[in-house]
Amino acid sequence: MRADRLKEEETPLAELLRTLLAQEGAIPFWRFMEFALYHPRHGYYAQLPSRRIGRRGDYYTGPSSGTAFGRLFSEAVAEAWVLLGRPAILDLWEQGAGAGWLACDLVGALRQRAPHLAERIRYTIVEPRELPRKEQEARVSAAGLSNHFRWVESLDGTERLVGVFFSNELVDSFPVHRLLWRSSGWSESFATWKGGRFCFVERPLPAGSQWRDVLEEPAADLPEGWVVEASLDAPLWMRQVAGLIDRGFVFTFDYGFLPQERFLPGRAAGTLRAYRRHRRESDPLAHPGEQDLTAHVDFARLQRAGEEMGLSSLSVVDQHHFFVGILSAVAERYDGKLPEGLTAGGFQTLTHPEFFGRTHRVLIQSKGIVDASSLSCLRFARSVGSCPPDHPPATN
Numbered sequence: 189m190r191a192d193r194l195k196e197e198e199t200p201l202a203e204l205l206r207t208l209l210a211q212e213g214a215i216p217f218w219r220f221m222e223f224a225l226y227h228p229r230h231g232y233y234a235q236l237p238s239r240r241i242g243r244r245g246d247y248y249t250g251p252s253s254g255t256a257f258g259r260l261f262s263e264a265v266a267e268a269w270v271l272l273g274r275p276a277i278l279d280l281w282e283q284g285a286g287a288g289w290l291a292c293d294l295v296g297a298l299r300q301r302a303p304h305l306a307e308r309i310r311y312t313i314v315e316p317r318e319l320p321r322k323e324q325e326a327r328v329s330a331a332g333l334s335n336h337f338r339w340v341e342s343l344d345g346t347e348r349l350v351g352v353f354f355s356n357e358l359v360d361s362f363p364v365h366r367l368l369w370r371s372s373g374w375s376e377s378f379a380t381w382k383g384g385r386f387c388f389v390e391r392p393l394p395a396g397s398q399w400r401d402v403l404e405e406p407a408a409d410l411p412e413g414w415v416v417e418a419s420l421d422a423p424l425w426m427r428q429v430a431g432l433i434d435r436g437f438v439f440t441f442d443y444g445f446l447p448q449e450r451f452l453p454g455r456a457a458g459t460l461r462a463y464r465r466h467r468r469e470s471d472p473l474a475h476p477g478e479q480d481l482t483a484h485v486d487f488a489r490l491q492r493a494g495e496e497m498g499l500s501s502l503s504v505v506d507q508h509h510f511f512v513g514i515l516s517a518v519a520e521r522y523d524g525k526l527p528e529g530l531t532a533g534g535f536q537t538l539t540h541p542e543f544f545g546r547t548h549r550v551l552i553q554s555k556g557i558v559d560a561s562s563l564s565c566l567r568f569a570r571s572v573g574s575c576p577p578d579h580p581p582a583t584n
């Protein structure tokens with residue numbers, strides 16, 4: 189191995205992982221990913237979010253690229269409040285809030301455009317880690333918005349809410365199992381340390397009911413070596429979110445696929461990706477703790493999990509149609525005036541097919557709402573049958 193490569197891989201986590209692998213031989217890839225992203229001290233997401241996301245980080249997200257996301261989404265929140273019957277307190281829950289960009293932009297926009305509603309906002313950020321929480325608190329405080337906010341570490345034991353629960357690019361960062369189709373059946377990727385580097389090895393996948401809805405398609409027709417990733421946490425998370433909602437909406441923004449897209453030819457190598465310094469890296473096992481790891485979200489499984497817990501699925505709409513619907517309603521509502529501070533560039537970044545518009549989608553669900561069809565984000569929603577291109581450049 190070249191000396192520079194050895195140095196590159198030498199992150200604090202690499203040493204811990206080698207010790208673990210010396211004891212266990214190999215660990216399932218999902219455990220490697222969990223370590224790499226969420227180790228309490230050296231994990232990728234244990235650091236300040238602004239070191240990871242945005243211009244100074246490894247990739248952009250919608251909220252980190254400008255204020256348009258929060259400004260436009262605030263209109264959907266205002267519509268949700270009306271559909272909920274204008275409750276005295278509107279709960280907004282965000283999980284995976286990064287550096288708090290969306291939180292500040294959203295509440296800031298409501299203060300400008302709908303001060304009567306802003307007063308009623310109780311914004312809860314679900315954040316288990318200390319440094320991200322500190323950065324969120326500092327941003328919220330600098331914006332003079334602290335009185336609206338509180339933090340919880342997890343969804344466990346929290347009270348039920350009347351309002352809106354949302355996340356942007358949370359679920360794609362859940363650890364995934366990496367499964368491969370072989371002529372002998374499905375096998376699972378494990379990570380091991382061999383020949384001076386981390387590498388994959390395969391083990392046959394034990395039969396188990398947890399895989400039934402992931403691998404339900406006829407595998408026999410797949411070419412040898414076809415890769416599928418699956419997060420077992422994602423549907424559990426959705427069930428928990430659904431259980432939290434007394435009445436309200438769930439908006440899950442992310443990139444992902446619908447059932448008919450899972451086995452399209454371009455997906456043969458799976459959707460697991462690694463990003464570092466705004467470039468896609470070829471090896472997901474390199475630089476543990478220093479590069480982002482992510483995989484596409486299976487929207488149908490999320491939808492099913494929500495429905496089992498009483499959520500109605502309203503749509504899986506691409507971000508382009510989602511935000512164009514909102515903008516068109518805003519233009520009507522305010523005599524053609526755009527929200528203050530919304531720029532053409534910001535809007536294009538969110539909606540252009542070459543950037544976030546086509547790759548990123550929104551799963552919209554509701555509970556206890558008789559008719560949500562007036563939501564402007566649904567105005568141009570249509571079934572999204574075609575396969576979006578792979579991740580756009582410089583986002584994850």
Ligand SMILES: C[S@@+](CC[C@H](N)C(=O)[O-])C[C@H]1O[C@@H](n2cnc3c(N)ncnc32)[C@H](O)[C@@H]1O
Binds near residue numbers: 251287356
């Ligand atoms: C790809 S980043 C997106 C951040 C932000 N939403 C944005 O759009 O810029 C994913 C975020 O989800 C957070 N995250 C992952 N699992 C989480 C969990 N169980 N609870 C709360 N946050 C979580 C990570 O720490 C990270 O900040």
